[in-house]
Amino acid sequence: MNIIVCLKQVPDTDEVKTDPETGRIIREGIAGTINPFDMFVLEEALRLKEKYGGKITLLSMGPKDAINTLHFGLALGADEAYLLSDIKFAGSDTLATSYALSCGIKTLGYYDLIICGIKTTDGDTGQVGANLAEILDIPSVYYVNKILKYQNTNIEVERLLEDRSQILQVSLPCLISIVKGANIPRMPTLIGKVEAERKPLKILNASEVNAIEDHCGLEGSPTRVVEVFLPDKRKQGVILKGCFDQNIIKLVQFLKNKKMVSF
């Protein structure tokens, strides 16, 4: 089974800053880490490989230091990795990102399954997987919780919905996105880290994946960031002190004024 795993490197901080002029996240000088949601993707791919054999190829688009995230995936047990990195990809929105990834996948050639995370901790749109499947013209299933069976031409998956789950059979090649908590991700061993050094990791630029220039980067991105702002800080609440019964009356009156209760 040939599995392509899409991994994104995200800023390793809770305090993401944006450029006030462009509205873009300032990534320079900030250490990166693997998107935590992609840990579940990797684990699922590793389990599939252990059960059915095959090869796991990691694919990422990002700055050169995203090789650290790919190294991490190789140390966990993936077989090879490709990083799409080129100034021509800078400023890509989700569509241009998906386009670049699709070019990378077409260049890699044959695959059975592409696995993505459900979302990222920085962009957080959850659009890349579905965009990618559309561009590649393959079926996609989001919110996959379990991969139940692989049978050469299709896979059977359990997909989580709000109040129930569905069992779906999907023909291959297809794309699935794995939900958070689908498994318990493993961590790399020392041997894994040493072996990762010897595994193939290649950086590819836009022309090496035959990406059409005006489909890439800012030029290929229909999204325009109009404004970026932080939500207002929550005001401190009112602390009611003193008589309990009177405080209940005050609280009920407050909720009535806010039209949160009516009696």
Ligand SMILES: Cc1cc2nc3c(=O)[nH]c(=O)nc-3n(C[C@H](O)[C@H](O)[C@H](O)COP(=O)(O)OP(=O)(O)OC[C@H]3O[C@@H](n4cnc5c(N)ncnc54)[C@H](O)[C@@H]3O)c2cc1C
């Ligand atoms: C106008 C504009 C300009 C931007 N400029 C830049 C920029 O210069 N540099 C920059 O880094 N970001 C830039 N971004 C953000 C960039 O578009 C998103 O980071 C990217 O599209 C992924 O979206 P997301 O984080 O919402 O991924 P989601 O759709 O939430 O991710 C879902 C899954 O898709 C896969 N995935 C997502 N992104 C990648 C990736 N890059 N490589 C491999 N797999 C991936 C992962 O499996 C992930 O779990 C820009 C956005 C806009 C709107």
